[in-house]
Amino acid sequence: MKVFCIYLVAAIVAARADPPGGDDGRVFLHTEPYEVNEEPNAVARVRIDREGPTDRRTTVNYTLLPDTATAGHDFNGRPGSITFEVDETTHYISIPIIDDDEMESNEMFEVCLDGADNALLGATTCVAMYIIDDELKAYLEAARH
Numbered sequence: 001m002k003v004f005c006i007y008l009v010a011a012i013v014a015a016r017a018d019p020p021g022g023d024d025g026r027v028f029l030h031t032e033p034y035e036v037n038e039e040p041n042a043v044a045r046v047r048i049d050r051e052g053p054t055d056r057r058t059t060v061n062y063t064l065l066p067d068t069a070t071a072g073h074d075f076n077g078r079p080g081s082i083t084f085e086v087d088e089t090t091h092y093i094s095i096p097i098i099d100d101d102e103m104e105s106n107e108m109f110e111v112c113l114d115g116a117d118n119a120l121l122g123a124t125t126c127v128a129m130y131i132i133d134d135e136l137k138a139y140l141e142a143a144r145h
Contacts, residue, residue, distance in 0.1 A: 025118075025119050026122035028124045028125065029124045038098075038134045050084050050090070050119060055087075060119070067107070069129075074098055076096040112125055
């Protein structure tokens with residue numbers, strides 16, 4: 001009976017000291033104003049940071065959510081993943097922007113983290129990306145002169 005109690009107490013202490021996922025670190029989107037000009041070959045970039053232990057490979061899944069910008073018309077909106085190798089702490093999601101000849105208002109879509117292996121999601125899991133319309137920008141600049 002004493003041996004069982006010792007093992008039970010040891011298991012409880014270990015569980016409290018090392019909660020599941022407690023040493024996995026966190027991944028999160030860097031918060032900053034994200035915008036990209038709609039022009040030929042434009043690519044939007046969103047920064048992902050990893051904090052905590054970096055001694056393991058970590059893969060982060062993301063998705064792109066349309067808002068006023070439309071996937072396939074304004075940006076290439078395929079979900080994907082980014083892999084942090086050992087000791088890496090920063091990566092970027094690159095999203096190709098589709099240039100069109102339409103004068104339209106500026107548009108927006110969201111970039112969201114879906115999950116990760118060997119890491120927990122941090123506080124910032126979604127950010128807005130604004131596409132600045134090049135035809136509208138040119139029109140407004142010409143109107144000022």
